[in-house]
Amino acid sequence: MIERRHPLRSPTPGTTRELISLHFGPTDAGRKVLLQGSLHADEVPGLLVAHHLRRRLAELEAQGALRGEIVLVPFANPVGLSQWVLQAHEGRFDLASGENFNRLYADLAPRAAELLAARLAPGAAVDVAAARAALREACAGLQVDTELQSLRRTLLGLAVDAEVVLDLHCDNEAVLHLYTLPALWPDVEPLARLTGSRAVLLADVSGDEPFDEACSGVWPRLAAALSQRLGRTVELPHACVAVTVELRGERDVTHEFAAADAEALLAYLRFRGVIAGGPPPLPALVCEATPLAGSIPVLAPHGGVLVHARPVGATVRRGELVAEIVDPVGGGVTRLESPTDGVLYARESRRFVPAGTRVVKVAGREAVRSGKLLSD
Numbered sequence: 447m448i449e450r451r452h453p454l455r456s457p458t459p460g461t462t463r464e465l466i467s468l469h470f471g472p473t474d475a476g477r478k479v480l481l482q483g484s485l486h487a488d489e490v491p492g493l494l495v496a497h498h499l500r501r502r503l504a505e506l507e508a509q510g511a512l513r514g515e516i517v518l519v520p521f522a523n524p525v526g527l528s529q530w531v532l533q534a535h536e537g538r539f540d541l542a543s544g545e546n547f548n549r550l551y552a553d554l555a556p557r558a559a560e561l562l563a564a565r566l567a568p569g570a571a572v573d574v575a576a577a578r579a580a581l582r583e584a585c586a587g588l589q590v591d592t593e594l595q596s597l598r599r600t601l602l603g604l605a606v607d608a609e610v611v612l613d614l615h616c617d618n619e620a621v622l623h624l625y626t627l628p629a630l631w632p633d634v635e636p637l638a639r640l641t642g643s644r645a646v647l648l649a650d651v652s653g654d655e656p657f658d659e660a661c662s663g664v665w666p667r668l669a670a671a672l673s674q675r676l677g678r679t680v681e682l683p684h685a686c687v688a689v690t691v692e693l694r695g696e697r698d699v700t701h702e703f704a705a706a707d708a709e710a711l712l713a714y715l716r717f718r719g720v721i722a723g724g725p726p727p728l729p730a731l732v733c734e735a736t737p738l739a740g741s742i743p744v745l746a747p748h749g750g751v752l753v754h755a756r757p758v759g760a761t762v763r764r765g766e767l768v769a770e771i772v773d774p775v776g777g778g779v780t781r782l783e784s785p786t787d788g789v790l791y792a793r794e795s796r797r798f799v800p801a802g803t804r805v806v807k808v809a810g811r812e813a814v815r816s817g818k819l820l821s822d
């Protein structure tokens with residue numbers, strides 16, 4: 447294992463942070479995987495999974511079982527890890543800018559297309575290795591002015607030439623679920639089986655450029671940008687399977703979950719041949735993939751005490767009671783009903799909520815929303 451330290455841009459004199467990446471396996475095999483924990487720094491399950499992955503990857507490396515480079519970034523967000531305000535951890539938004547740590551990743555396609563077009567012989571096909579080199583170069587050339595921007599550039603630089611990117615997050619209270627591109631579902635289906643995912647939410651564009659889409663969505667964008675630049679159709683595969691893995695709820699931090707989740711992620715890498723040992727048996731699929739635009743949040747119409755009526759993972763019907771908001775002053779009780787048939791895959795963890803809070807989220811089959819599809 448090689449440990450690499452990546453200094454971030456210093457925000458003020460005398461203050462520097464660094465991102466640490468752990469590199470396992472051969473770097474000359476032409477294969478690379480990126481696993482990172484807690485880009486939203488207060489989402490702790492991924493940190494414990496990273497702990498188990500670190501130990502297991504060291505064992506697999508010692509056995510000579512790694513067929514490519516596996517990069518583990520246990521703490522993807524040293525800025526957010528250090529943000530404590532009045533004894534509360536704020537790991538989702540950068541306090542300096544107000545920006546969400548998992549948004550606003552750069553689109554590398556225009557610059558990478560420019561670099562590739564200049565090097566391509568007339569009529570020649572584009573190979574994936576050359577495209578990856580151009581993406582690396584485009585990322586390295588990104589202008590950064592702030593610590594947050596340098597964190598985003600560093601994370602993207604570690605991931606953009608990987609064939610698999612697994613970004614480990616969690617929700618407030620939730621069953622395990624995944625986000626990815628619709629075109630990647632056939633590649634992600636074995637991961638859904640191995641992790642026992644209870645929902646898979648598909649979108650081409652979720653809004654505001656989250657990390658996984660910057661890594662996977664860049665491939666079709668690069669093909670389009672190159673085609674336009676060269677005036678001919680350029681074919682490129684979906685060369686990066688990037689998935690946001692939501693490891694249940696924020697308090698689901700146990701060695702039992704984390705060890706099993708780490709093994710499931712490693713089994714997926716065996717399935718893909720990046721780890722030796724042959725493909726593992728695939729468990730049954732326990733959910734279907736549904737459009738992210740069909741996942742409907744139920745909002746609190748007013749503030750009050752939140753009383754949930756259904757557990758996470760419940761299959762609910764349209765009109766079924768999912769929660770109540772209680773006003774202890776006025777005596778009112780507002781019933782909140784599921785807006786669709788589907789799986790109640792996540793719910794709010796606080797028990798007193800202001801108006802507008804997303805109280806539960808139900809994954810339905812029909813795409814009914816548009817615009818920005820993710821929570822703030």
Ligand SMILES: [Zn+2]
Pocket residue numbers: 486489548615616
């Ligand atoms: Zn998150």
